[in-house]
Amino acid sequence: MRTCFFSARGGRLFGIVRPCRHRLSDDMQTQWLAHLCGLCLALRKNHGQFARIATNYDGLVISVLTEAQTDHTATDRRTAGPCPLRGMRTATVATGQGAHLAGGVSLILASAKVRDHIADKDGVMARKPIAAAAKRIATNWDRAGTGTTTTLGFDPTILLDAVDRQTTLETAAGPSTALLTLTEPTETATAAAFAHTAHLAHKPHNAAPLAEAGKLFGRLAHLLDAVEDHQTDTATGAFNPLTVTGTTRHEARRLCNDAVHGIRLALKDVDFGGDISPRSARPGPALAHQLLAHELKESVGRAFGDSHNHAPDLQFNPQVPNLPWDQPPPQRPRRGLIQGCAVWSGLFCTCQICCADPYHSPWTGEPKQGWCVGCDCCSGCADCCDCDGCCCDCGDCCSCDC
Numbered sequence: 001m002r003t004c005f006f007s008a009r010g011g012r013l014f015g016i017v018r019p020c021r022h023r024l025s026d027d028m029q030t031q032w033l034a035h036l037c038g039l040c041l042a043l044r045k046n047h048g049q050f051a052r053i054a055t056n057y058d059g060l061v062i063s064v065l066t067e068a069q070t071d072h073t074a075t076d077r078r079t080a081g082p083c084p085l086r087g088m089r090t091a092t093v094a095t096g097q098g099a100h101l102a103g104g105v106s107l108i109l110a111s112a113k114v115r116d117h118i119a120d121k122d123g124v125m126a127r128k129p130i131a132a133a134a135k136r137i138a139t140n141w142d143r144a145g146t147g148t149t150t151t152l153g154f155d156p157t158i159l160l161d162a163v164d165r166q167t168t169l170e171t172a173a174g175p176s177t178a179l180l181t182l183t184e185p186t187e188t189a190t191a192a193a194f195a196h197t198a199h200l201a202h203k204p205h206n207a208a209p210l211a212e213a214g215k216l217f218g219r220l221a222h223l224l225d226a227v228e229d230h231q232t233d234t235a236t237g238a239f240n241p242l243t244v245t246g247t248t249r250h251e252a253r254r255l256c257n258d259a260v261h262g263i264r265l266a267l268k269d270v271d272f273g274g275d276i277s278p279r280s281a282r283p284g285p286a287l288a289h290q291l292l293a294h295e296l297k298e299s300v301g302r303a304f305g306d307s308h309n310h311a312p313d314l315q316f317n318p319q320v321p322n323l324p325w326d327q328p329p330p331q332r333p334r335r336g337l338i339q340g341c342a343v344w345s346g347l348f349c350t351c352q353i354c355c356a357d358p359y360h361s362p363w364t365g366e367p368k369q370g371w372c373v374g375c376d377c378c379s380g381c382a383d384c385c386d387c388d389g390c391c392c393d394c395g396d397c398c399s400c401d402c
Helices: 026-047 049-054 060-069 097-120 128-151 157-172 179-200 204-236 241-245 249-268 283-303 337-349
Strands: 077-083 089-094
Touching: 026 049, 026 060, 026 077, 026 089, 026 097, 026 128, 026 283, 049 097, 049 128, 060 097, 060 179, 060 204, 060 283, 097 128, 097 157, 097 179, 128 157, 157 179, 179 204, 179 241, 179 249, 204 241, 204 249, 204 283, 249 283
Parallel strands: none
Antiparallel strands: 077 089
16 A cells, blocks of 8 residues: 655655755745644644654645735744754744644544555564554544544545545556556545645635645655655565556656646646745745745656756656666665654754765665755856746746746
């Protein structure tokens, strides 16, 4: 089974949207951290300390979208105390309904991810006592996430049905199955979560374009998860939709590029209530635009191993070799989920995740490059972008109506 709205990767926090600090203005960096910490603290407040493990980069997009559509957000902030993951610094964090919706959705889908690992007997989940304890945690998360989302007017059965439907589809999948048939449950769940942000912000006319953006975001998350897991899944014999359906690398890349382009088009129809440039008096819309219109392109580039993490121009299909997925498999995981998360926290606190070249994955031991090592993502492009200081895509300068 593959539950993919929030994807766990060795050596990084959950999610595909990981903006480089050089591509965000100082204000957008502050806002991004406010939503990330707001999601983490909403999980702690509503569901206890251990629930914070469900914090993820993609979930905070729900919080960002809710705030971006809201005209007044000054009351949706508070100052949080020191945290080890912030180097024991205080921070201003988001406290609005978007953060709580993101927390509830994250818990339900994290629960599905835990059940996925139990079903596949991954790592320590092959041990019956640990699997039994994990199943109890997943059950509690289901109950807690359902309660939170229901309170906010969101129907959690949409998510729960999507998880069940995913299992059914994967059980019946074969070479004749269309790849997008397998991504449909993820698309449906994400579309519903994105659309509900419009209702929380009292802008129901935004629900349709946000549902379209969410559908494509879910598709992209599912596909990138499958691309990045392909080697490991092949080595372990785990289910991978690309292998089962016989999808080539070229076709997977085309679908990813189409999804990114479709999200950009859908965002044009969303009423954010004004300017989306970095110099806007309301930074929320600018951050939403940056994460969904531009950072997703970088996510595709990372997954497919593009030079300097930049994807080719989305207006043209990339010439990716139409070959099998035949790269050698990585080392088998050496740590379980909990142990790996603990080591990851230490690497994050000491800045190795960002700056080391290389650091070693807490899960597999593989050498990895720090997120911002060699990051030249904004060099030389600010002067040719016609959008009041908004640098769109390096080497692909454009106006802000993208």
